Amino acid sequence: MNVFENGRSIDLMAVLDNREWRSHYQERLKVQYPTAIIVSIKLNIPGPIKSSPLLKDSYNFGLRDIKQCLKQFKIVYERFFIEKATGPEGFLAVLGDLKAVKLATISFEEKSTIGRLFDIDIMSEKNEQQLSRRSLGYQARTCLICDKDAKICIKRGVHTLESGYDAINKICTIYMKKQITIPKQSQDQVMRAAMTALLYEVSLNPKPGLVDPVSNGAHNDMTVFTFIDSSLSLQQYFNEAYAISHDFSGDDLTIMFETLRQLGIRAEAEMCDATHGVNTHKGAIFSLGILISAIAYGTRNGGVTIDDLQKIITKMTVGLVQRDFKNLYEKKQKLTAGEQQYQQYRLPGIRGEAASGFPIVMDMALPFLLKSVGTTSQRLLDTLMKIANSIVDTNLIKRAGSPDILTELKQWSAMYFALGGSQTPAGITYLEKLDAEFMQRHLSIGGTADNLISTVFLARLVGGI
Amino acid sequence: MEIKKTAIAGTLESSDVQIMLTQGTDGIVFDLVSDVVKQFDEAIKKTINQVLSEYDVQNVIVKVVDKGALDMVIKARTVAVVQRALDIVDEPKWEVL
Numbered sequence: 258m259n260v261f262e263n264g265r266s267i268d269l270m271a272v273l274d275n276r277e278w279r280s281h282y283q284e285r286l287k288v289q290y291p292t293a294i295i296v297s298i299k300l301n302i303p304g305p306i307k308s309s310p311l312l313k314d315s316y317n318f319g320l321r322d323i324k325q326c327l328k329q330f331k332i333v334y335e336r337f338f339i340e341k342a343t344g345p346e347g348f349l350a351v352l353g354d355l356k357a358v359k360l361a362t363i364s365f366e367e368k369s370t371i372g373r374l375f376d377i378d379i380m381s382e383k384n385e386q387q388l389s390r391r392s393l394g395y396q397a398r399t400c401l402i403c404d405k406d407a408k409i410c411i412k413r414g415v416h417t418l419e420s421g422y423d424a425i426n427k428i429c430t431i432y433m434k435k436q437i438t439i440p441k442q443s444q445d446q447v448m449r450a451a452m453t454a455l456l457y458e459v460s461l462n463p464k465p466g467l468v469d470p471v472s473n474g475a476h477n478d479m480t481v482f483t484f485i486d487s488s489l490s491l492q493q494y495f496n497e498a499y500a501i502s503h504d505f506s507g508d509d510l511t512i513m514f515e516t517l518r519q520l521g522i523r524a525e526a527e528m529c530d531a532t533h534g535v536n537t538h539k540g541a542i543f544s545l546g547i548l549i550s551a552i553a554y555g556t557r558n559g560g561v562t563i564d565d566l567q568k569i570i571t572k573m574t575v576g577l578v579q580r581d582f583k584n585l586y587e588k589k590q591k592l593t594a595g596e597q598q599y600q601q602y603r604l605p606g607i608r609g610e611a612a613s614g615f616p617i618v619m620d621m622a623l624p625f626l627l628k629s630v631g632t633t634s635q636r637l638l639d640t641l642m643k644i645a646n647s648i649v650d651t652n653l654i655k656r657a658g659s660p661d662i663l664t665e666l667k668q669w670s671a672m673y674f675a676l677g678g679s680q681t682p683a684g685i686t687y688l689e690k691l692d693a694e695f696m697q698r699h700l701s702i703g704g705t706a707d708n709l710i711s712t713v714f715l716a717r718l719v720g721g722i
Numbered sequence: 723m724e725i726k727k728t729a730i731a732g733t734l735e736s737s738d739v740q741i742m743l744t745q746g747t748d749g750i751v752f753d754l755v756s757d758v759v760k761q762f763d764e765a766i767k768k769t770i771n772q773v774l775s776e777y778d779v780q781n782v783i784v785k786v787v788d789k790g791a792l793d794m795v796i797k798a799r800t801v802a803v804v805q806r807a808l809d810i811v812d813e814p815k816w817e818v819l
Contacts, residue, residue: 273732273798280733376736387734398736408790411737412758 258430258620261422264309267342272307275343282348283380286334290350291382293333294358298323299346301376301398303411303421307344315429316345318436319371326365327351330358355381359388363395371432373401374425401425430620434564437623439718441556444503447718448495451545452488454714455538458706459484461637463688465669466695467706474692475656475701479535487538490531494524498546502553510554514573517550540607540652540707547573547611548711552718563623563715567614574612578605594655602660606651607704615711617648622712627721635679636722637709638688642678644708646670652703666702723778729806732791732799739791741770741799743807746783750774756788769793773800777808 279297286295300307300316316339324332330353337347351358359379366372376398380387391397400410401424410416442450459481462469470481497520505513524542529535551569555561561569582599585592595606610617622644629636645666654660669691676683695701716722725745732740752767766788774782791799805811 269794269798273738273795273802276733276735276738277731280735378735408736408758412762412790412792414792 258311258426258433258624260311260315260426260429261304261306261309262311264306264312265342266305267307268305271343275341279346283378286348286350287380287382290334293350293352293381294330294355295380296327296349296351296358296362297346297378297380298349299376300344300374302344302374302425303401304418308340308342311429313339313345315371315374315432318432319365319369319375320347322369322371323362323365323375323377326361327358329353330361355379355384355388356393359393363390363393366398367395369432370428370435373428401428431564433624434567434619435562437563437627437719438560439552439556439563439566439715440560442718444496444499444553447499447549447552448492450714450717451495451549452492453717454545454710454712455488455491455541456485457633457637457713458710459488461634461641461709463685463692464638464641464702464706465688465691466701467703472692472696475696475699479532479537483532483535484537486531487528487535490527491524491538491542494520494527494542494546495549498549499553502550503557505554510569510572511575513550513554514547514577517546517573521546540703541710543607544611544615544707544711545714548615548714563619567616567619570611571614574608577612578608581608595651598651598654602654604649604651604654604660606649607707615708617644617708618711618715621647622708623715626712626716627719631680633722637713638679638685639674640712641705641709642670642673642688644712645702645705648705648708650702650704653700653705656700657698662700723780723808725779725782725807726809727807729803731803731806734787734789736789737791737795739766739786739788739796739799741803742785743779743803744783744785746781749781750779751783752786753783754786754788756786756790758788758790762788765793766796769796770800773797773804777804779804779808782807 283295283297298320300312302312320337327349330351332349332351334350335347337345339345362377362379366375366377378387398407399405400407400416402416402420403410459468460470462471464474466474468474468476468479468481468484473480498517501516501520502513521542524546525539528538528542547570551566551573552561555566555569582596585596585600588596592600595608598604598606605612622640625643626636626640629639649663650666653662653666673684673687676687678684713722725743728742728744730740730742732738734740750771754763754766756763756766766786770784770786
């Protein structure tokens with residue numbers, strides 16, 4: 258997730274002028290509400306970009322948490338300036354004890370993941386100076402990057418802006434994932450969401466190189482009907498994956514994963530029966546299986562957040578890459594595509610994605626899809642091309658014969674969005690053109706499609722599509 | 723140049739500096755309070771002195787409350803406060819902004 262995307266840069270004078278504006282606003286409120294405590298709330302963002310759609314979202318989420326922390330105090334005034342180019346900010350006047358209010362806001366700054374990015378100042382007409390953290394026995398705010406005194410780091414310029422952005426993106430990504438909760442659902446609902454994801458993906462068009470109802474892309478051995486047959490053959494597998502994980506007891510989730518894997522091998526055979534030996538959904542069997550299993554396990558006692566789901570998945574798949582690829586050179590049977598690419602390029606592929614908790618799906622594609630607007634088709638096409646921008650698509654690498662193709666994939670994705678994406682005729686025409694080029698060069702983005710399936714599955718479970 | 727009126731620029735926020743200029747008769751007299759370690763004191767004075775000399779201000783009392791401002795911030799705040807004190811710029815009317 259890049260929270261600075263589509264942000265606008267401003268110059269130093271705009272920031273400085275705004276500080277004077279804020280200071281005057283505070284003084285005026287102090288006079289206007291002499292018995293109240295003035296709470297001034299803004300974000301602490303280094304660099305020239307102070308506002309962007311996701312920064313505004315983060316602010317609004319944080320504001321909700323701040324109000325929660327302040328709920329024992331009566332709010333007598335509130336005003337927010339979300340659209341300011343200098344960053345969203347706002348003011349509250351609350352009735353209460355100065356110190357108690359400050360302690361409540363410090364609890365937000367300390368406890369909420371996103372509190373780290375907020376700067377909350379507390380003041381009142383009666384007190385000459387703003388109440389500082391230090392005067393209440395808390396240490397000064399620490400640096401986002403190295404945990405030393407933030408003021409010293411800024412003054413000395415010890416960190417790059419880039420590392421500041423990385424730290425902020427990380428904080429926002431974790432926070433957003435904690436906001437998305439998958440509610441407890443029946444086995445049947447989860448199975449149907451998986452089926453929905455498979456059928457939505459194959460129905461979506463125009464997809465570059467992939468099979469859809471309009472074009473078979475760069476695949477001459479399968480059609481949309483092959484995919485329908487394949488999807489339906491996996492119902493039993495999804496049900497079983499749910500059942501074994503829902504009933505799993507024990508602490509070592511790798512054991513749950515091994516059981517799932519045995520089911521997966523059987524599911525591959527079922528798929529091959531249904532498709533007459535064509536690999537339609539091998540990647541989806543792996544990814545969806547893990548997701549279903551983790552959800553069944555994680556929702557045993559109620560909802561599970563995306564952040565927690567990711568932790569369950571990393572526990573299930575810990576050491577997977579090393580274990581699976583340990584003895585490749587001694588393996589007698591023909592290597593799978595994933596094994597071959599690990600041997601050749603050291604690419605951990607789908608196993609690596611699982612072991613790191615499917616970051617493309619969870620950190621990027623799911624929040625993107627949930628926020629997207631338009632028809633189902635438009636939202637899914639944009640999500641597909643968004644995934645294409647950050648994925649190491651091993652299926653594409655296999656077909657192209659070199660990982661260099663990823664540079665091109667990034668460019669295609671960037672061009673698609675530059676043209677306006679699915680919402681413009683130019684974007685759709687571009688996808689059709691790409692499809693033709695993919696066919697001619699015999700390219701496809703099967704890995705990207707698998708990630709879209711996982712994303713749609715999760716979005717369906719949280720009610721986002 | 724003579725200071726025409728007492729002026730103030732900047733805020734007491736983190737990473738900012740508040741500078742107040744009042745008429746003086748005894749050269750440039752500093753009254754500096756800083757949040758960051760002492761070693762920055764001289765650097766802060768140097769930056770402010772530089773701006774004052776550019777405007778040819780020779781007699782002034784400079785009250786500085788530094789909250790860990792970067793050098794470019796100190797410079798920008800000094801320029802603003804000098805222009806306000808010399809009455810060569812309108813004070814922003816915040817109540818209408």
